[in-house]
Amino acid sequence: MIFAIEKGNQCPEWAFDGQIHSVFDKAINIITNDASIPWVSLLDYTLPNTPCGYRVALSMQPGFRQLKVGERVYFRGGILRFPSNPLCNIETRSAKFWKNPPLILRYEKEQLIINSKISEVGLIKYINIKLPKITIKNKSDYLSYLHLTFDKGFLHSPSRVVDNIGKGDGLTPSGDDFICGILAVLHQANKLDNQFSQVLNELTKAIQTRWHQTTDVSRHYLAQALDGDFSQPVQWLVYSLFHSSSDIDVDKALNDVLEIGSSSGADIISGILYGVEELLF
Incomplete structure (x- = not known):
């Protein structure tokens, strides 16, 4: 089990099914079956946070490079699961939401x-x-x-x-x-x-x-x-x-x-x- 470090404010908290859209050295994009959150990204911890992204130590886990476009993915109980490679399953519940800037009420x-x-x-x-x-x-x-x-x-x-x-x-x-x-x-x-x-x-x-x-x-x-x-x-x-x-x-x-x-x-x-x-x- 791999633990996500941070997550964006738009990351889903409920179950979904999906498939891998694209795989890169430091990012994996997932298409979901949920119209409200149609896209989820896994991002290496060296990359910047995005609203629908989970930051994970991808570059330190060679198993992620073995994942293929089109493979099934599903999210249950806060865990993002990869049936083809369970070692890549990601625990998201302990991930912290990344920090948003304060509201701007006025400016000069x-x-x-x-x-x-x-x-x-x-x-x-x-x-x-x-x-x-x-x-x-x-x-x-x-x-x-x-x-x-x-x-x-x-x-x-x-x-x-x-x-x-x-x-x-x-x-x-x-x-x-x-x-x-x-x-x-x-x-x-x-x-x-x-x-x-x-x-x-x-x-x-x-x-x-x-x-x-x-x-x-x-x-x-x-x-x-x-x-x-x-x-x-x-x-x-x-x-x-x-x-x-x-x-x-x-x-x-x-x-x-x-x-x-x-x-x-x-x-x-x-x-x-x-x-x-x-x-x-």
Whole structure:
């Protein structure tokens, strides 16, 4: 029996049946038969927390690499069971829920601008190290490099950014990660001032018409983002942008997001910074 270390706030507490969707060195994705929680992930403890993820020492358990796509999985009594390899069964009841940031009740626009500039500088520095053959001066340069749509006037035509769905390579294309970043800011802004409800509704409807244009994995994360659920590092970065008066705290939150995936973290941050500028500046 293997014990999960942490779990997300959307991890199911009730029984379900499912099958393995995909297996990676540090992650296993499971499709469930429960429409309310259609997706569960097992994540190595070195990866960031997600709303429907259990953090487990996957890299220390060679048995997980023997699991195959399509194999049956079932969840009973708090234990995630793999009939093909019982040594991989996971006890989830002792796992702690990962820590969410405090609620943001108000923010200072001047501090938000300062924190956004700090974050953009950090993002551009990271990108230029990672992509030494090109020169990126600001987030707009990076979005252009990704061939993403990011016109000014998002509030007047929010559905335009949906043209980015499916753009880019990988399990979560850059365009989808960019949109998730925008949604992270939009949900936070709407909590502070519900004048953004109409924008959120319009964007939600537009995204739902484009599900077929992206991957299963990315569709799952977009669906969570539409509900206001994001990975722990993304939530803490948004919190730091709105709340922190410490450059160190902002830099740490930024670097935690940059560690997500090969380029997903940078793409999400570009969406967050775009969203902050369009919604609140």
